[in-house]
Amino acid sequence: MIWNSAYLDPHLNKVPKHIYSQIVNDEELPAEKSDAIYIAIIGGGPKGFYALDRFISKAIDQNIHKPINIHWFNHNREFASGPHFQPTLPSYLIMNDCIAEISCWEEPESSHYIPNRLKLIDWIHQNKSAESNPNPSDFCSRELMGLYLMDALHKTLSHKPNQIEVSLVNSNILDMDIHMDRVQLTSSKKTLPFQYESAIFCTGHSYSNMEEEDLLASDCNENILYLPQTYPVELLDEIPAQVDVAIKGIGLTFMDAVLHLTEGRGGIFYKQDHEYRYLPSGYEPIIYPFSRRNLPMLPRNAFWNGNKYELKIMNEDWLNLLKSRNEPLNFERDILPTYNLEAQLAFYSYTHATQELTSAEILEFIDTFDATKLFSISALIDPMTYSKVQMETNYHEFIVDLSIYSMKLSDQGELKSPMAAAIAAIREGFYLIAELFSHNGFDEESQESFEKYWQGFINHTAFGPPRDSIDKLFCLAKDGYVKFMFSEEPVIEVQPEALLLKNSYVEKEFNFLIDARIPKGNLKLKNNKLYERMRRKGYVQEIVNGNYSNGKIAVDREGKLIGNIQNGLIYLYGIPTDGTYLQNDSLSRETNNFSNTWCQPTLERIKNKSILESRPNYSLTFTNVNYTNLTPN
Structure with a gap:
């Protein structure tokens, strides 16, 4: 089943209105209070919400009682949902993961300031108006996901402590400066008069495609x-x-x-x-x-914890062995052979002719069989060559035939079907590759080929739309x-x-x-005004590996900007960290969660500032004093 808001209690339609009613513009922000701490979150999508929730939770845990004003900036009013999950989207645009795999909350803690924090599947069950109960393998519309996120934000604002003020600011931040280790922001209207102790940038998909700009200028031809x-x-x-x-x-x-x-x-x-x-x-x-x-x-089948393909070769021992080398890796030499073998093992574990064999027997079969006839990662990359089809053939017919073949080999999910299992192995293996990428890094040549070729292939293969959407595409x-x-x-x-x-x-x-491409961040293209201005001031630096530079923003292991920011606390979270880290276009709160690493130094600074301000200010004043000579004659 695919859930949308029509299956939910109608009272949830009021949630976005509650959020919208609290939004202000930068002209309406209250004047700065001398005794308050100011924090900035730039970007109003899911990652911005995660940062807000994490900060409030950590501040409560650490007994921070000083007044804190959080200014959360977004270029539109879709706070928490962002533009890709806003509640006004049509219901035929659906999530890519099944509902059992999605939660906007971190794993349950011993205590939390918000009661009844529900995963998406449980939230649907609690709020449904339909008679049917949600199943783990069900999917939902993106507009329903937006309601879920906005409802979570509504709960957050309702349960926050009184000393923490949160302002939802509909404003487009276009520049940043640092003064005495504090951050000053400039919107499209003016320079804001606040000095922020810390800022986290969660700007998400904020880039623009510029490759065709000169070729296809809007005034080039009225017929185009x-x-x-x-x-x-x-x-x-x-x-x-x-x-x-x-x-x-x-x-x-x-x-x-x-x-x-x-x-x-x-x-x-x-x-x-x-x-x-x-x-x-x-x-x-x-x-x-x-x-x-x-x-x-290729389609993304439903999977969730306890119901997903488990890697057999790319295990913890394999991962730790490569990590222990403590040197940059070469993807094609050090990782790809094992990665390919993992995908092959998954495929042949569910192929009719070999599914009764043990893993060891399948590996022996792979080792001895004609490699040109074996399923492999290369076959997925270039199916025409693998199928020995001529390039000048009717390509549309080839794609339709290939789709029928691929769908038949994946129609029972990744625990039963060979193609679905192979895709799952590529997906799960990529998470380990991402871990190696951030821990060891790749050598210069390998990083370039990985980013320009392999990474796109992996994303295209293993992180596709749900089966329902692909079925519709091939029907069309x-x-x-x-x-x-x-x-x-x-x-x-x-x-x-x-x-x-x-x-x-x-x-x-x-x-x-x-x-119809999601534009990637690229400092060379200057496709984001905010980051380009930060780059010109030295706050942002490009990632460089030898002679290879990729246009991405350099951050350290904790998501903090690497640049001339002195002791400023400036962090990136989510898509802007792409380049140092992989797979950041995810709703997961576990993957590269830089809201945690941002919160800790921010709260430490607040506590240290409170200690300094609480110390007595001793001073000696000498006025109208009669001095007595106490020195003996």
Whole structure:
């Protein structure tokens, strides 16, 4: 089942209104109080909420009684949910993980200032109006997730101690300065008059795609419509019905675009013989996707703790052995062979011909069989070569056939199906690779190839949309509403009346182009005004490994900025730390949780400041004193 807000108690619809009613702009912030401590959280999505909750919880645990004002800044009013989970999203945009795997709270502690902190599955059960009970394998809409996050924020604000004031500030922060180890922020309107003892930047997806900016300037041709971003999805309403539209990027954002241009235009998906069928509305365009790999993502099956594939070779001993080398690793040499073997073992453990064999027997089979005919990571990367299909073949037919094959090999989940198990092994193995990346690092050459090639492949393969979304995509592909035309990434040429997309085998003209990629942070591209200004002032530095620099922001192991920040407490959390750490585009509170490492030094500074202020201020004043000579004659 896929849950959405229609299945919940209607009283939850009031929660966003409660949040919106508390939002102020930077002109409405109360004047600075001399006896208060000021803290800044920049970014109002889930990570910003996690930082707020963690700080309040830690301040209570450490008996901080000094007045603290937390200014939480966001460029819109969707506090806690952020733009990707806001409660107004259409219900056909769904979460990528099942409801049993999601929680906006950290693991239960012995005590907490908020009672009844529920995981998503338990929250749905408590608030449902439907008769059905949620199952661990169920999924939910992103708008329901937004309600869950906003309800958690509502509880947080309702239970916080009186000495902690929280201001939800609808303001776009564009600059930062440091004065005497304290932070001063500048919004789009003015420099704020507050001196913040500490700041954490949780800005999430705050970058912009700039690669096509010069080529496709908005005034280049009135016959060409170029959309450089997909969100909010209402931007796609500019695409007319029944036209050909090219979409750059075939990832998670692409899936949102496809569903909004079909189901979002009145098309209806329905099940017949356990397969999706599509009833068109007549308002759909014909979609032509392309990307570097030109392959659709593979489905993410439902998994949760206690019900997921367990690695067999990439275990703790293997991990600790590589960690103990205390030197940069080479991904292709030190990790990839074992990673590939893990995926192969998972695949053949559930393949009909080999599923009765032991793990040792399967490994012997892999070692002795013709490597060119074995399933492998390389086969997933380049299925055309693996299948020995010619590049000039009908690529759309190849993708449809490949989808049917892949879905059949994953339809029973990762504990029963070979393809699903292999994808799960790649997913679980990636978490260990991320741990090695942050602990040892990769050597210069390997880091470049990993970031430019392998990381994208892994994300594309192991962190795809849920099965339901992929089923809809391939239904549309079979019916011709999505056409995979380009087996090789095409180049884009601006023609007098249209855009020409062509590669070595095919070419086609388009008047409509959508960039459906989530833009990555890149200091070289200057695609974020705030971080670019911080870079110019020396507060932000680029990650450099030998002669390789990747445009990412350098932070230390605890998420603190590496730059000329003196003793300032400035931390990053979530997506902005991408580059030093992997897999930060996650709702998990366990993965790279820099809200914890930010809280501790911040609270220590507050306590030290309180101690200094509480010390008596002794002074000696000598006025109108008669001095007596006590020295004997």
